[in-house]
Amino acid sequence: MIDLPAYAWPLLALGAVIVGVSKTALPGSATLAVAVFAALLPARTSTAALLVLLIVGDALALALYRRHADWRSLWRLAPAVAVGIAVGALFLARADDVLVRRGIGAVLILLVVVTLVLRRTRVRAPGGRAALVGYGALGGFTTMVANAGGPVMSLYFLAARFDVRSFLGTAAWFFAIVNVAKLPIVVGLGLLTAPVLWLDLLLVPAVLAGGLLGRVIAGRMTQRFFDGAVLLLTAVTALWLLAGPS
Template sequence: MPDLAWFAWALLGLAAVIVGLSKTAVPGAGTLAVAIFAAVLPAKQSTGTLLLLLIVADLFAVTMYRRHANWRVLLRLAPAVVVGILLGVLFLFAANDEWVKRTIGVILLTVIAVTLLRRRMGRVAASEGPHRVAAATYGTLGGFTTMVANAAGPVMSMYFLAARFPVKEFLGTAAWFFAIVNIAKVPFSVGLGIITPPGLVLDLVLVPFVVGGAFLGRWLAGRLDQVLFERLVIGFTIVGAVYLLV
């Protein structure tokens, strides 16, 4: 069992609840969990430990929203995501923790700025979804950020918001996307040594908090209107990106 102070356990428990909540109600909130884990645990160990909790939450999200996914969008993203994951693996070998956090923070803020600018200019997505160039760009960034820091939630949230998905279609598409991607990351994470025995023990303790957060999110999702949902996603994304920069 990891030797942590009581307040560290409290923070990790809160982060675990946020993980479940972010998968079933407010996707952008997941970045806060990333920040908490990185503050309490060594940076790379936090990535591996958090990954397994994310997979547990993904399974609940897929079960709850499995009928609402947009598979055309997911298939369009797939090639770019694979490229992004491979780039992320290479980046983890070459960069230190400080460079990783700052790079992701810059990417997230840039994505937010571009998305809000497009909305202000009145450019809406076509019926077939965002352009293939956007899919390639967001997919690569999503694959990269999820590999290096489990921080693809905000990137992909901006992409799905640009597609103007209703709340349940947004959550269903995101659920399948992250379930597939996070499971695919496990072999790489084991090879990089960021999934550790102490991390597995920690995950066993925190799983009930993830499950509770997932059911809380399911209850909230049915009560969020579209405008509030989108504002929460953008707000949590900005908070998470700023944290990674400072």
């Protein structure tokens, strides 16, 4: 097992609960779990540990919302996301990590502002090819360089005016595919060790509990509250990337 102080366990469990809630009710909140894990575990270890828990959360989200996905949107996003991931991998090898994180935070703030302006003025958010390519490429890029693809894609789904169930179903399939695609890379880098797997095994019940809690929350949310929560959590993520640790 990974040697951790006693206070770390309840905080990691809270992070795991947040993962579950993010998958079944509040997309974007998973970045809060990223912050918790990064603060308590070595950076490389936290990346591997959290990826496994995210995949568990993805499986739970698929069990609940798999029938509500907009597959047309997913297929149309795929090429741009793949390009974004490839560019992100190349950029990550050369760019300074702090600058990348700050840049992504600034982009997220800009996207939140644009989304709010469009909704306030009752103008339908852009849904054409330009928006599709822009959001898809940015989502793939931010996923690769900072594990921050969730908020970007949440803003795209929000701009597309999906209802709560369509939003959650489409997001569930999107992130399940992306996270599973990352798994061989993590394994190849030797990050998915036996201690990491034991840690994840102990935290899986917390992810499941969070997922069930999110299911209850989602069933009681209005569309207006859901949209506001997504924007708020995206803004929090952006501020964390701007001011958080490198």
